[in-house]
Amino acid sequence: MYTVVGAVKSRAFRVMWMLEELGQDYDIIPAAPRSDEAKKYNPLGKVPALIDGDDVLTDSVAIMQYLADKHGALTAPAGTVARARQDAMLFWLIDEFDAILWAAAKHSFVFPEENRVPEIKPSLRAEFARSAMSLSERLEGPYLMGDEITVPDLLAVHCINWSIGAGFERVDDTLGKWASKMRERPAFKAVQARDA
Numbered sequence: 001m002y003t004v005v006g007a008v009k010s011r012a013f014r015v016m017w018m019l020e021e022l023g024q025d026y027d028i029i030p031a032a033p034r035s036d037e038a039k040k041y042n043p044l045g046k047v048p049a050l051i052d053g054d055d056v057l058t059d060s061v062a063i064m065q066y067l068a069d070k071h072g073a074l075t076a077p078a079g080t081v082a083r084a085r086q087d088a089m090l091f092w093l094i095d096e097f098d099a100i101l102w103a104a105a106k107h108s109f110v111f112p113e114e115n116r117v118p119e120i121k122p123s124l125r126a127e128f129a130r131s132a133m134s135l136s137e138r139l140e141g142p143y144l145m146g147d148e149i150t151v152p153d154l155l156a157v158h159c160i161n162w163s164i165g166a167g168f169e170r171v172d173d174t175l176g177k178w179a180s181k182m183r184e185r186p187a188f189k190a191v192q193a194r195d196a
């Protein structure tokens with residue numbers, strides 16, 4: 001049994017979605033970012049963390065990949081060319097999706113007010129739109145890496161949802177329809193139903 005530290009409405013969603021896809025049970029400690037509770041599991045106060053037995057793991061993408069590797073699903077095996085390509089997609093999404101959304105969040109509510117530069121937000125929105133178009137053009141199969149769902153699919157859809165919540169411009173139809181279909185997955189809906 002796993003325990004996810006972090007609420008559904010945070011990057012912890014990604015970890016829960018992966019656990020659902022893998023058919024694994026989990027508890028949730030819905031610790032808020034930077035709370036004393038979150039700091040018990042990650043001194044930086046960041047969520048999510050995953051408690052796996054005596055171990056506490058941090059960073060949503062590292063955790064998703066760890067779970068995929070451990071349970072042998074939603075990933076190409078380590079040491080294969082397919083895995084190198086999957087990782088390249090994953091790291092591209094971290095750079096061009098997650099980091100942009102995170103920068104927008106920092107300048108909206110994360111940083112202390114005196115450090116926020118709201119003027120940067122139109123530029124971040126434009127950059128995200130370019131990245132989303134580029135992902136849309138790369139989308140050839142039912143999933144980002146082809147016929148099989150892998151870790152980058154979960155990250156991409158979570159970021160697209162985040163972009164909607166942050167009031168970013170809608171992604172183009174191809175990517176939008178793909179993301180809607182991914183949101184129909186029972187594993188995705190099961191996380192939404194957790195309401196923690």
Ligand SMILES: N[C@@H](CCC(=O)N[C@@H](CS)C(=O)NCC(=O)O)C(=O)O
Pocket residue numbers: 010011012033034044045046047048058059060061
């Ligand atoms: N790269 C990390 C980022 C984690 C992160 O920044 N989480 C946010 C909540 S979604 C947080 O805890 N922010 C508090 C802070 O950065 O101080 C991950 O993917 O887990």
